[in-house]
Amino acid sequence: MKWNVNTYSRNAPYVPQYGETLLAMLAPEPGEDILDLGCGEGSLTEKIARLGCNVVGVDSSEPMVRAARQRGLDARAVAGENLDFADQFDAVFSNAALHWMKSADKVVENVYRALRDDGRFCAELGARGNVGTIIAAVYRRLAGRNLDGDDYNPWYFPSKDEYCARLREFGFVIESVDLFRRPTPLVTGIEGWLETFAVPFLEDIPQSEHGEFVREVVAEVEGALKDKDGRWFADYVRLRFLARKGRR
Numbered sequence: 001m002k003w004n005v006n007t008y009s010r011n012a013p014y015v016p017q018y019g020e021t022l023l024a025m026l027a028p029e030p031g032e033d034i035l036d037l038g039c040g041e042g043s044l045t046e047k048i049a050r051l052g053c054n055v056v057g058v059d060s061s062e063p064m065v066r067a068a069r070q071r072g073l074d075a076r077a078v079a080g081e082n083l084d085f086a087d088q089f090d091a092v093f094s095n096a097a098l099h100w101m102k103s104a105d106k107v108v109e110n111v112y113r114a115l116r117d118d119g120r121f122c123a124e125l126g127a128r129g130n131v132g133t134i135i136a137a138v139y140r141r142l143a144g145r146n147l148d149g150d151d152y153n154p155w156y157f158p159s160k161d162e163y164c165a166r167l168r169e170f171g172f173v174i175e176s177v178d179l180f181r182r183p184t185p186l187v188t189g190i191e192g193w194l195e196t197f198a199v200p201f202l203e204d205i206p207q208s209e210h211g212e213f214v215r216e217v218v219a220e221v222e223g224a225l226k227d228k229d230g231r232w233f234a235d236y237v238r239l240r241f242l243a244r245k246g247r248r
C-alpha cells in the first residue's frame with residue numbers, strides 16, 4: 001500500500017486519538033525500551049518518547065517513516081514480518097497496524113523474539129467484521145466489474161479466539177483482551193476514508209473510473225453509515241489485548 005502522509009493525517013486524525021487509551025494500557029515507564037510496530041507518521045511514538053522511554057518506531061511505509069524521522073524519532077522502514085530484534089524491548093506497542101500485516105504468525109513470532117522475558121505486547125487491531133459494511137459494498141462494486149475483492153483486500157481482521165490462540169501458541173500469556181464496536185466519526189466523510197484506505201482495491205480500475213467507483217460505494221453505504229444529520233461513521237470493530245512474554 002502506498003501511503004500519502006498528508007491524506008492520512010487529514011482524513012484519519014482519529015487513529016492516534018483513539019490510540020491514547022491504548023497508550024494508557026501500555027503504561028510506559030521512563031527508561032523503558034519500547035518498539036512501536038506500525039508507527040506510521042509517529043505521533044504516538046513521539047508521545048512514548050516524551051514519557052522518557054527509548055522508543056524505536058518501525059513501519060513498512062517509507063513516507064511514513066520519513067515523517068516520523070522529521071519528529072526527531074528513531075524510525076526505521078521495516079515490515080512486521082521482517083523484524084529481526086531479539087531480547088531487546090520491554091514492550092512492543094502497536095496501534096491500528098497489525099491488520100495490515102497478513103502473515104500474522106510471522107509477526108507474532110517476531111514480536112515474541114524482540115521482547116525480553118516478561119516483556120509485554122500491547123496492541124489494538126481491526127477484528128472480524130471491522131468496516132464490514134464498507135468492505136461488502138466495495139466487493140459488490142468490484143464484482144460488477146468482474147473483479148474479486150479477495151484479490152485486492154489488504155487486511156486481516158481476525159476473531160478474538162483466533163488471535164488469542166495465536167498469541168498463546170507463540171508463548172504469550174494473555175493478561176487482558178477486549179473485543180468491541182467503535183462506530184468512528186469520519187471527519188471528511190466516507191469519501192475521505194476511501195481516498196485514504198481503499199487504494200489497493202482500485203489497482204485494476206482505470207484512473208478515469210475511480211470517481212464513479214467511489215460514488216457507487218458511497219451510494220451503497222449511505223443508508224447504514226450516515227446519520228440523519230449528515231455525519232458519517234465507519235463500522236469499526238476492535239480487538240485490544242495486553243499479553244506478556246512467558247518463558248518457554
Ligand code: BEZ
Nearest residue numbers: 096125126130131155197
Ligand atoms: C482500522 O484501523 O481498523 C482500519 C484502518 C484502515 C483500513 C481498514 C481498517
